[in-house]
Amino acid sequence: DRLRGDDAPRVAFFGIDGVPYSLVTDNEDVFPNLNEIAREGSAAAIESIVPPESSACWPSLTTGVNPGETGVYGFQDRETGTYDTYVPMGDDV
Template identity: 70%
Template sequence: MGLFERLRGDSGPRVAFIGIDGVPHSLIAEHSDRFPNLTALIEDGAGSAIDSIVPPESSACWPALTTGVNPGETGVYGFQDRENGSYETYVPMGRDVQATRLWDRVTEADREATVLNVPVTFPPQRNVQRMVSGFLSPSVEKASHPEELTQTLDDGDYIIDVNAKLGHKDDKASLSITPTRRLTGGLSPSSSISRLTTGISFSASS
């Protein structure tokens, strides 16, 4: 039995909300041939662009999206927030979200909720049917609930997030831009300064 077969639950009506961090709706809409599965889900259900918040950081956006209120009410403003009355900082986790999450409302309505890989949900809540916390979680074992789900994820080699360290050894020469090329397209720094200041006059009174 696959993971999604295990998640189906009873035969009552179900709703699936899918969000992919950092992927604009326009990318999928303009390249449907490259994203056939996502396109099929959108065509069979619904999909559209949404406005972000201020600040537009993932750690602030996901609590806002899953509660329906802005950071002023969720209490999460970014990947690092400041302790009240102090300059000490901390990394916001699920317990720091001060507003009611969507899955909490589902649970309160006596329905079952399954939450998979949503950022800012660690540690996983025990009052929902199933939960796998998103990025910044230390491991699948610590990020998943209940134990049966943890075993299923382990059997499938589930990965919560990409390993950024794997990119440290890649050759990035093709991505580098020297300051000279960025400013002038190949001119020397002295030439670029000359071009940037041509026609600009300065006076002691200005």
């Protein structure tokens, strides 16, 4: 990165939770900036995972593995062997 003097190309990922790609591309007048970014770079629809829930999708997207491997299945998970619940955080992935 710039702090370490690495001038290699960088990647930025724009994901808008709950917004299908077709909504952006079919309404260019409403989303002109997003469509311009897409034209200048690369853009495409992505497939979701099972379960298609935000709390499980984002860790899978950023790690490249499914919820069975990240351990995040929803906004609230159960402690193993009990009915106690917890909210999965980054340390749980």
